[in-house]
Amino acid sequence: MNESDFPTIQRRDYLKWMGAAGLAASGLSSHAQSAWPNKPIRWIVPFAPGGTSSIVARTIATELTKQMGVSFIIDNKGGGGGVPAMQEAMRLPADGYTIVMSHIGLMAVNPLIYPDSGYDVNKDFMPVTLLSRVPSLFVVHKDVPATDLKSLIAYVKSRPGQLNYASAGNASAGHLAMEALKLASGMFVTHIPYRGTGPALNDVLAGRIQLFSAGTPALLPHIKSGALRCLAVGTPERISVLPDVPTVAELGFKDFETVQWYGITARAGTPQDIVIKLQQECAKAMKSPEVIAKYAAESAIAGGGPPSEYGAFIAREQARWKDVVIKGQIKPG
Template identity: 60%
Template sequence: MNNHFLSSRRHVLGSGAAAALGLAGWSTARAQAAWPSRPVRFVVPFVPGGTSDIVARTTAQELSRLLPHPVVIDNKAGGGGVPAMQEVARAAADGHTLILGHVGSMAVNPIIFTNAGYDVNRDFAPVTLLAKVPSLFVIHPDVPARNLKEFVAYVRANPGRLNYGSAGNASAGHLAMEYLKLATGMFMTHIPYRGTGPALTDLLAGRTQAFSAGTPALLPHIRSGKLRAIATGTPQRLPSLPDLPTVAESGYKGFESVQWYGVMAPGGTPPELVRRIQEECARALRSPAIAERFASEDAVTGGGPAAEFAAFIRQQQALWKDVVVRARIKAD
């Protein structure tokens, strides 16, 4: 076999490889440019009415305005979010099925559900953080306490007599309350519900005495006087509730608890497509409608790159693993 033949063969193979790479790149770019080619299903692993649903719907409405096809919310509650996560983990990695990730599904469930059938760090691709929402601690007005210090004293004087509700096992509110119990030495009984809405209904009726959730779900009830806010889990006081002390300044230094929500795609979604979805989410979050809504509820808007969101998830996994172990939080 002469050198001229080998050179020609290498030239043909090289040209074919380059063409194949070019075709693959063109296909990826075309798929990215075509997204979305049909309605996008945005799964929320909770019932309507809670903070997670409010954040997701606000974002989806703006994305639907910006994109050629709508973003449709699909509430799939139950099982601590595991069934919803299982379904999305198996979905096509084409950007048309997304799920709302939050502290429970991304940082706590991996610890308490040992056989969930998926790995959150392998089977999901972080896209972008949507919002960090302050955790508020509220009580029913019949509880004889005006602030966190008085509430802690009352609970300690009546151990086991008070109940607190949550949106469900391993929900953000459940975690925040267990964290507060650890910090203060209180003992209360946890009553899990199927979502923030049902939990709020019983709290407003006085069937439970305490609750923690994000500002979107609680501010209207605080302002109407139907609930009493006793502390915020944020490092600083909130512009919307300037007279409300933080847990840290109420005597529990270093305490910080915020709820957070972000967009996750099935694992294997091409990085170029992840970036496209992230950019569209960032564009939606910069809109006046969302900026004003989130600012009115003291939420910190996200929209950053996927790598930044992935690093934040890892940090949250380390933080809440300690709380889960110490509070002995277990699956239902």
């Protein structure tokens, strides 16, 4: 695949994101490029283990390892809203041997709340491919006396500021989802950030935190066990794995939508041939029976498109979430 394979309307976007990569690639011999990969690839996941980002990464990494003959090593680096992980990636060579699990927080929110991070996600990093879009679920601990979203809102409003919600950290997908719901419903609940979905979920399951929002991979087992009660989903339509759970939009909050998404980002300057090869291998992985079954079980939507498509998606998300960040006064923890 090369630049001419993309539609004209996408080519400008492709060049914007990939121009630096093309220059870097031109300085390498075709032999050097075709030799990639010849050693393990480090995949930085900017959250603690146990969350949706880790689950998606491990699912895809298993297939990539089988397909490409080298190990994809998941490196969870939680804390700081993902900024330390991105700063570390910035210090490493743009050679395709380090990639980052990118998501809504890293790409769409951090540029607004961490202006002095030392990097620019649109200039210093480049999109490879979108891996999946995962439904956001809104859950409560089983002991919270609310059986639906309407009763939860009434319960919270009768106790303003007395209930807490957990998130995987500032600017995480769950943080944004809950702030969007707060803005839509007028609820006042206190945000308690953690260093990842895993640690946050532990406290929700223990009943120390009452509310939580995360993706289907992390929450479905606990919903099915009865430990958590799912009150609503953030997708525009109901999802197949929880057909009886209504969407937030159908409960009277028109046009409400929030989903989690995950993709692969590389350092700007990574050779174009490497980026395209990795994207194609990811697209192939998503057609494997194992990934198809995994995604279906979680109502996840597969990605796999070209870098320009992911870049355009990120740009839309950056514009869409700016209003929530400003109105919700989302700031670094």
